[in-house]
Amino acid sequence: AQTVTQSQPEMSVQEAETxxxxxxxxxxxNNYYLFWYKQPPSxxxxxxxxxxxxxxxxxxxxxxSVNFQKAxxxxxxxxxxxxxxxxxxxxxxxxxxxxxxxLIFGQGTELSVKP
Amino acid sequence: SQTIHQWPATLVQxxxxxxxxxxxxxxxxxxxxxxxxxxxxRGLQLLFYSVGIGQxxxxxxxxxSASRPQDRQFILSSKKLLLSDSGFYLCAWKRGGxxxxxxxxxxxxxxxx
Numbered sequence: 001a002q003t004v005t006q007s008q009p010e011m012s013v014q015e016a017e018t019x020x021x022x023x024x025x026x027x028x029x030n031n032y033y034l035f036w037y038k039q040p041p042s043x044x045x046x047x048x049x050x051x052x053x054x055x056x057x058x059x060x061x062x063x064x065s066v067n068f069q070k071a072x073x074x075x076x077x078x079x080x081x082x083x084x085x086x087x088x089x090x091x092x093x094x095x096x097x098x099x100x101x102x103l104i105f106g107q108g109t110e111l112s113v114k115p
Numbered sequence: 116s117q118t119i120h121q122w123p124a125t126l127v128q129x130x131x132x133x134x135x136x137x138x139x140x141x142x143x144x145x146x147x148x149x150x151x152x153x154x155x156x157r158g159l160q161l162l163f164y165s166v167g168i169g170q171x172x173x174x175x176x177x178x179x180s181a182s183r184p185q186d187r188q189f190i191l192s193s194k195k196l197l198l199s200d201s202g203f204y205l206c207a208w209k210r211g212g213x214x215x216x217x218x219x220x221x222x223x224x225x226x227x228x
Contacts, residue, residue, distance in 0.1 A: 004158075033215040045159075045205060045219035052215075091158060095217075100166055101147045101209045102174070103217055105158035 002027045004092050004106035012112040013082045020067075021077045021109045023092030031097035034068065036077045039108075040088040048090070051075065082113045117142035121206045121220030128227055134179075134193040136223050138206030141187065146208040148189040149217065150181055153203040165189060166211060201227045
């Protein structure tokens, strides 16, 4: 079975500090993409960052970066210089290449950034 | 640029009534289309996806059905709603092929009473 596990249902961080959200996944496929999506209170799903499994270099998007450990099937998200607007539910997901583009999501981590 | 429209934003329906949620994409052709459901405080579950007109794949057995009558239109339906159909429904699209990002609509909050 293909699954995604986010072991931290809730996290909080002080504004301007750094926080890391954990994600592990399970698949027997070798070609896939990994994503972090953000869902603020508006409930709009917003893509934060993506990683191709064949790339060893960790993806970075401004204050967001990932630590991708393919052998361990781990894909954590680091948010640096946290801002109040980062408060949201964060979902880890993966997509198997050539399987219709289906996303498999974790259960989410609710992040609160405190002033 | 591409945009995705999903409506209505909220819906309250009695048990046993029919359902029709609509999603349309603008600015692209032959997109892959998806319906996801999000139960309260949980992750998204894929319900249906379509890689072309008239092609629908169902991921979970349920009381719902989907149709794709036009290239950029995806409809989620039910003949008789159940209480368990309540949830937040999200439509999404992505380009076919290797391009990976999926983009989501604003969602529909469905409450079955």
